[in-house]
Amino acid sequence: MNALPSIRLACCTERTTHVFDQSSWRSGGEDVLPSLLFSYAYEKVWLKLLPQLHYRNFVLDSGAFTAHSSGKPIAVQNYIDTVHRYRDSGVAPVEVFSLDVIGDGQGTKQNTETIWRAGIQAIPAFHYGEPEDLLVGYAKDYPKIALGGAVGIPRKEKERWAQQCFARVWPKPIHGFGFGLWALEVFPFHSIDCSDWEGSPARFGRWARYDGAKLGLCGTTLLNNIASEAQFWIDAETRAKKKWARVFQGLGWTQEGVYT
Numbered sequence: 213m214n215a216l217p218s219i220r221l222a223c224c225t226e227r228t229t230h231v232f233d234q235s236s237w238r239s240g241g242e243d244v245l246p247s248l249l250f251s252y253a254y255e256k257v258w259l260k261l262l263p264q265l266h267y268r269n270f271v272l273d274s275g276a277f278t279a280h281s282s283g284k285p286i287a288v289q290n291y292i293d294t295v296h297r298y299r300d301s302g303v304a305p306v307e308v309f310s311l312d313v314i315g316d317g318q319g320t321k322q323n324t325e326t327i328w329r330a331g332i333q334a335i336p337a338f339h340y341g342e343p344e345d346l347l348v349g350y351a352k353d354y355p356k357i358a359l360g361g362a363v364g365i366p367r368k369e370k371e372r373w374a375q376q377c378f379a380r381v382w383p384k385p386i387h388g389f390g391f392g393l394w395a396l397e398v399f400p401f402h403s404i405d406c407s408d409w410e411g412s413p414a415r416f417g418r419w420a421r422y423d424g425a426k427l428g429l430c431g432t433t434l435l436n437n438i439a440s441e442a443q444f445w446i447d448a449e450t451r452a453k454k455k456w457a458r459v460f461q462g463l464g465w466t467q468e469g470v471y472t
Contacts, residue, residue, distance in 0.1 A: 288326050320336060336350050358389055
């Protein structure tokens with residue numbers, strides 16, 4: 213089956229990620245295994261855990277927003293060193309997102325250039341509210357870009373902004389940070405990420421598998437059922453592949469990670 217678009221399941225906690233230890237993820241072949249997103253901030257955890265997991269591939273994010281929120285900025289060289297450690301360990305990510313400088317588009321651009329000089333084809337993110345020429349420049353200079361900084365913005369406005377971005381740079385491969393499943397119904401995103409598969413049940417008690425119902429699960433019971441939520445997103449990815457197959461095949465987009 214065509215490999216795109218991809219939904220990257222963001223792994224935020226070690227205990228929920230252990231769901232992918234289960235050998236059942238092997239059933240049905242590689243096309244039903246999840247694509248995962250890991251944050252730089254938890255390098256030691258993921259390097260230890262990755263050999264145990266059953267997954268299709270993974271991508272690496274800098275976690276710059278979390279670092280900015282905590283007041284602990286990330287040094288670009290430290291991020292570069294981390295990517296190299298993943299590669300040296302034999303578990304290289306298929307894509308690496310650049311190190312954002314929150315509120316400073318030029319800083320993000322400079323970081324991206326630095327990371328590329330280190331031999332890492334980082335994907336820069338264009339953020340909501342930044343000048344349009346930065347978006348157009350990214351699309352000209354890099355093989356894939358990301359849209360971000362729109363978490364918490366009402367869907368109608370987020371959709372309007374995404375529409376403007378696509379109108380200016382399509383058919384550039386685009387990743388959507390913080391876009392919901394609805395976005396793959398409307399836009400031909402090359403990939404999006406999803407933290408809701410674990411965050412929504414664990415933090416808010418809502419389960420997408422059951423139409424957003426609150427099931428009141430916690431502790432071990434929640435962990436024993438979180439696989440069904442991951443499967444919901446894997447199934448959603450399969451539907452999105454079918455929806456955009458003809459468009460993406462026409463563009464020659466048939467593989468993940470060809471831009472790293």
